Amino acid sequence: xxxxxxxxxxxxxxxxxxxxxxxxxxxxxxxxxxxxxxxxxxxxxxxxxxxxxxxxxxxxxxxxxxxxxxxxxxxxxxxxxxxxxxxxxxxxxxxxxxxxxxxxxxxxxxxxxxxxxxxxxxxxxxxxxxxxxxxxxxx
Numbered sequence: 001x002x003x004x005x006x007x008x009x010x011x012x013x014x015x016x017x018x019x020x021x022x023x024x025x026x027x028x029x030x031x032x033x034x035x036x037x038x039x040x041x042x043x044x045x046x047x048x049x050x051x052x053x054x055x056x057x058x059x060x061x062x063x064x065x066x067x068x069x070x071x072x073x074x075x076x077x078x079x080x081x082x083x084x085x086x087x088x089x090x091x092x093x094x095x096x097x098x099x100x101x102x103x104x105x106x107x108x109x110x111x112x113x114x115x116x117x118x119x120x121x122x123x124x125x126x127x128x129x130x131x132x133x134x135x136x137x138x139x
Contacts, residue, residue: 069099
């Protein structure tokens with residue numbers, strides 16, 4: 001199973017990715033109340049409609065496979081439309097061969113957050129930058 005399937009309920013499987021040549025970075029963000037309760041307990045994630053989560057994986061491209069998960073240094077921050085910035089503490093989670101990074105943060109109803117994620121795969125000096133935005137609805 002992929003890290004995404006392990007982490008998310010079937011209602012939250014939408015995922016985006018950015019290609020960096022030798023690497024691909026799948027990413028997503030969602031309200032934590034969308035997570036399966038058992039999975040949330042297993043990974044110590046607080047389920048709440050007022051709590052958001054970002055997660056990413058760093059995959060090294062390997063011919064004939066969906067990619068090999070690799071360890072990386074990952075930082076993330078979010079900025080709302082009023083310009084208020086939040087640093088998001090990322091932590092790594094390993095599940096079998098999967099390696100992914102997740103961070104949690106508070107959200108307000110109808111809040112749009114613009115995320116900026118930097119990942120440096122272990123053993124490289126390259127920073128992979130992913131920027132995306134997500135709308136959150138808590139009511």
